[in-house]
Amino acid sequence: MEHLYCDMCGKPLLLDEDVRFEVKIEVYAAYDPMEITEEDLEEDFEEEIHELIEEMEDMDEEELEAGVYKSFKFDLCGACHKVYLNDPLGISTRGQGFAEN
Numbered sequence: 662m663e664h665l666y667c668d669m670c671g672k673p674l675l676l677d678e679d680v681r682f683e684v685k686i687e688v689y690a691a692y693d694p695m696e697i698t699e700e701d702l703e704e705d706f707e708e709e710i711h712e713l714i715e716e717m718e719d720m721d722e723e724e725l726e727a728g729v730y731k732s733f734k735f736d737l738c739g740a741c742h743k744v745y746l747n748d749p750l751g752i753s754t755r756g757q758g759f760a761e762n
């Protein structure tokens with residue numbers, strides 16, 4: 662905890678500084694149980710489940726984990742906090758710095 666750095670710009674975040682922001686991001690697959698109808702329940706799931714299992718076998722552990730639940734935690738300085746809030750998904754910076762294939 663003594664050596665915190667801003668995860669965006671790398672600036673040291675001193676513990677006695679009051680401007681320090683934590684960003685917590687949770688990403689998980691969202692299912693809406695209300696969408697399951699009686700018709701769905703009557704369907705034969707066996708084939709679907711079989712396909713799903715085959716699909717999962719092709720993925721490595723990391724991919725599987727990412728598909729189910731992923732959380733991130735970042736520490737930001739005051740300046741980066743402002744930048745982050747303006748563009749939390751990095752939309753404006755997308756495509757910059759990386760050449761398109």
Ligand SMILES: [Zn+2]
Binds near residue numbers: 668669672741
């Ligand atoms: Zn920063």
